[in-house]
Amino acid sequence: MDLVQHRQILSEELSYIINDYDQFKQRINERKQDPQKHSLIKQINLWEIKSIEIIQQKAQEYREILMKSSQTCINQIEMKLNNLNEQIKQFQKEKEFNEINLNHLSNQLIEITKELNNPSNMSIQQNSRSLINEISIILSKKPKFNKWKQNAITVAGGNGLGQEFSQLNYPKGIFIDEMKNIFIVDYFNHRIVEWKYNAKQGQIIAGENGQGNRMDQLNYPTDVIVDQ
Known part of the structure; x- marks a missing residue:
């Protein structure tokens, strides 16, 4: 594969990343505009519907029991009322009644x-x-990290973008050994650079011959691990 083809492949991969980013950004905007689209909101809505159905079923069951019992009570009252009516008619007929x-x-x-x-x-x-299964919202707290001290020092780079030993160009992976030496993946310079503890500049330990696929070259390296 020549350099032109390789650059074309990288450009296509970058286009895929940009497309995925745009789609995700659109989802974020939609979520902000309509919070109701949250997946857990749908679960709450479903729980609400099922709970209402259970309550409505129970309410209808209790109404039927009450109406049946109420009708029985009315029938008994009507019997007593009819009996009272017969007594009244009897007094009216005989015209024999007193205050008692x-x-x-x-x-x-x-x-x-x-x-x-x-x-x-x-x-x-x-x-x-309870007639219904209660639910609750559990919000997991994010782990609390100690903040970096405000007054930090630069231990590698710090001299702008470039290819000099005191410069880096889009550093990515990093590894720190037991001696506090720092190994940095210098992505766009296609090299791995070691910065000794308290050093003012680094030294190339891999990929010092530019971009390429030879044994002595690197092609956009992304990570580094040092066997100690």
């Missing part, structure tokens, strides 16, 4: 009215047991 009889009729009517307004055999009791 009238008080008795009045008290019966009062009791029947109370029974209709406040039936003693029906009430609602709150149950502490």
Whole structure:
């Protein structure tokens, strides 16, 4: 593969990365404009629908029980009311009644009215047991890292972009050995540079013959590991 073909492949790969970046950026913008599109929001909505269905089913079940019991209660009240009506008719027919009889009729009517307004055999009791499965939102806290000291020092490079021993051009991978020597992948210079501890410039340990595929060359290196 010649250099032109290689550059073409790299350009295509960069285009793919840019395209993926643009698509991801669009997703971020859509999420900002419409937070409801979050996948967990959909789960909450589904939980809400199912919970409402359970509550509605239970509510309908309780309504049917109450209406059936209420009808039974009304039937019993009607029987008592009919009995009271017969007593009234009897007094009207015989015309033999006194204050005691009238008080008795009045008290019966009062009791029947109370029974209709406040039936003693029906009430609602709150149950502490939940009908639905409760959910909760768990927010994982990001690990807290110690901040770098504000007054840092440059240990490699620091002299602008370039190819000199005191310069770097888009450094990528890095390795620090036990002696605090720093090995840096100098990406666009196609080399690996070692900076001794407290050194003012580095020394090339791999790829000092420019970009290429020979044994003594490197082609956009990305990482370095040193066997100690």
